[in-house]
Every structure is written in C-alpha cells, then in structure tokens.
Amino acid sequence: xxxxxxxxxxxxxxxxxxxxxxxxxxxxxxxxxxxxxxxxxxxxxxxxxxxxxxxxxxxxxxxxxxxxxxxxxxxxxxxxxxxxxxxxxxxxxxxxxxxxxxxxxxxxxxxxxxxxxxxxxxxxxxx
Amino acid sequence: xxxxxxxxxxxxxxxxxxxxxxxxxxxxxxxxxxxxxxxxxxxxxxxxxxxxxxxxxxxxxxxxxxxxxxxxxxxxxxxxxxxxxxxxxxxxxxxxxxxxxxxxxxxxxxxxxxxxxxxxxxxxxxxxxxxxxxxxxxxxxxxxxxxxxxxxxxxxxxxxxxxxxxxxxxxxxxxxxxxxxxxxxx
Numbered sequence: 001x002x003x004x005x006x007x008x009x010x011x012x013x014x015x016x017x018x019x020x021x022x023x024x025x026x027x028x029x030x031x032x033x034x035x036x037x038x039x040x041x042x043x044x045x046x047x048x049x050x051x052x053x054x055x056x057x058x059x060x061x062x063x064x065x066x067x068x069x070x071x072x073x074x075x076x077x078x079x080x081x082x083x084x085x086x087x088x089x090x091x092x093x094x095x096x097x098x099x100x101x102x103x104x105x106x107x108x109x110x111x112x113x114x115x116x117x118x119x120x121x122x123x124x125x126x127x
Numbered sequence: 128x129x130x131x132x133x134x135x136x137x138x139x140x141x142x143x144x145x146x147x148x149x150x151x152x153x154x155x156x157x158x159x160x161x162x163x164x165x166x167x168x169x170x171x172x173x174x175x176x177x178x179x180x181x182x183x184x185x186x187x188x189x190x191x192x193x194x195x196x197x198x199x200x201x202x203x204x205x206x207x208x209x210x211x212x213x214x215x216x217x218x219x220x221x222x223x224x225x226x227x228x229x230x231x232x233x234x235x236x237x238x239x240x241x242x243x244x245x246x247x248x249x250x251x252x253x254x255x256x257x258x259x260x261x262x263x264x265x266x267x268x269x270x271x272x273x274x275x276x277x278x279x280x281x282x283x284x285x286x287x288x289x290x291x292x293x294x295x296x297x298x299x300x301x302x303x304x305x306x307x308x309x310x311x312x313x
Contacts, residue, residue, distance in 0.1 A: 007307060045276055054175050
C-alpha cells in the first residue's frame with residue numbers, strides 16, 4: 001500500500017487493516033500523519049467532555065433581550081397573502097360597481113352568453 | 128409494577144410533555160413570555176451542548192445560545208408543528224453557530240489551563256490540535272465537528288440543516304481534503 005492510498009482511506013474513516021499496520025511500521029511520515037489525525041478526531045469527539053452548562057439566570061437573560069412579540073406575520077401568513085389580496089380586490093370591486101337597475105334587468109337585450117347558459121342557443125339533440 | 132404499566136405510564140408522560148410543549152409554543156406565539164421561558168428552560172441544555180461543539184469559551188457558547196433563542200422567538204411564526212420543535216431549534220442553533228464562525232472565528236489564543244484540563248490530559252497535545260484546527264476555514268471545521276464530533280451522517284446533516292445531501296457531500300469532501308493538507312504540513 002502506498003502513502004496516498006493509505007491517507008485517503010484514513011481520511012474517510014476506513015478500518016485499520018494488516019496492510020495499514022505494515023505500512024505504518026515502516027513509514028514514519030504516515031505514522032506521524034496517523035497520530036495527528038487521531039488526535040484531531042479525539043479532540044472533535046471529546047469536546048462534549050468540556051460541557052458548558054447554562055446557569056440559572058440564562059432564561060431570564062434571554063427574556064430580557066426579546067424585543068417584541070414573535071413574528072406572527074411569518075411565512076405561514078405570507079402563504080395566505082395571495083388569497084387575501086384576491087378577496088380584498090373582489091370586495092373593493094363589489095363596493096365600487098353599481099347594481100343594475102330594474103329596467104336593465106327586465107328589458108335589456110339578452111347577451112349571447114346568457115342565451116347559451118339558459119340553453120336558448122343550444123343545438124337540438126335528436127335521439 | 129409490571130413492565131406494561133410502566134410502558135403505559137412512560138407513554139402518558141411523553142404525550143403530556145408534548146402537549147405542554149405545543150401549549151407553550153401556542154402561548155408564545157400570542158406573546159406570552161412566561162410560556163417562552165418554559166421552552167427556553169426545556170431546551171437550553173441541548174442548545175448549550177451543541178454550541179459547545181463549536182466554541183470552547185463560556186461567553187461564546189452563551190452568546191450563540193442567546194442568539195438561537197432570540198431568533199427562535201422572532202421566527203416562531205415560521206415553525207410548523209408537524210416537525211418536532213427540537214429539530215427546528217437545532218437547525219437555528221447550527222445556523223447561529225455557523226454564522227458566528229464565519230463572522231468571528233474562535234480565537235486561537237490558548238484556553239485557561241483549567242479549561243484545557245477538561246479537554247485532554249496533555250495540555251501541550253491539546254494546544255497542538257487546536258493549532259491544527261485553527262488553520263482550517265470555519266466552514267470546514269463546522270462540517271468536521273458535525274461529522275466527527277456529533278457522529279452525524281451526511282443524510283442527517285442535510286436534514287438538520289436543510290441542505291441537500293449533494294451539498295453536504297461536496298462540503299465534507301472539501302473539508303476532509305483541507306484537513307489532510309493541514310495534517311500533512313504538520
């Protein structure tokens with residue numbers, strides 16, 4: 001096994017094999033590399049041994065920093081924004097448009113759309 | 128007491144605890160700071176533990192923890208209750224730690240002897256390791272702490288941080304490559 005292969009395997013957490021041991025016993029550079037890697041890994045894993053615990057007043061200090069109520073208009077509210085806008089526009093349009101007069105409703109020429117919906121212009125179907 | 132009764136009692140306690148948490152979240156959303164204080168007390172230990180993975184000084188850990196709970200308060204409206212609150216808070220804490228690491232990398236100054244004792248029996252070896260780690264970019268150190276320190280898989284890191292697995296894989300590969308270079312340079 002060469003140095004490059006050994007180091008690549010070590011970096012991805014490969015398992016120690018006879019080939020590793022054999023190489024490490026003759027290559028001082030790789031042995032030093034392995035020792036440094038082990039020390040770094042040990043340090044990363046052991047950092048929880050240096051546990052820093054919150055003191056009794058921690059929550060009070062957090063509360064003292066809270067500026068205002070939580071952001072109620074977060075993403076959840078933003079998702080409802082399009083529907084709210086459509087509703088607001090519909091209400092505004094209804095409020096601004098005048099209702100049709102009785103004369104218009106009774107004597108106006110019916111539009112083709114209206115005739116279609118009532119079936120007046122619908123094609124006859126013969127069984 | 129039979130094991131079945133014990134299991135039922137444990138399940139009841141879990142449900143009760145989850146109900147209390149849901150109530151605290153709901154009340155916090157209405158601006159109830161007492162309810163939020165209860166949430167802080169429940170998770171402060173977990174947040175300190177996680178922040179302690181990236182920072183060794185008490186004041187740094189405290190600041191990250193405070194920032195986490197501050198952001199959580201401000202963004203509580205974005206929390207979706209289908210996911211556990213702890214996962215959401217963990218993500219916020221990791222982001223706070225990551226932001227701080229990029230903004231202000233931890234000081235390479237040696238820790239007080241008292242703190243080094245807790246880290247290793249050999250303070251000289253600890254200093255050597257810290258010297259090596261300080262040569263890594265904050266983003267690399269961040270990934271290595273999660274992979275090696277917390278022992279999380281790529282999938283778990285992706286889920287916890289809201290990153291894609293490909294993104295995590297690429298970052299992890301780069302971090303390991305740079306660590307290798309640092310170790311080779313000695």
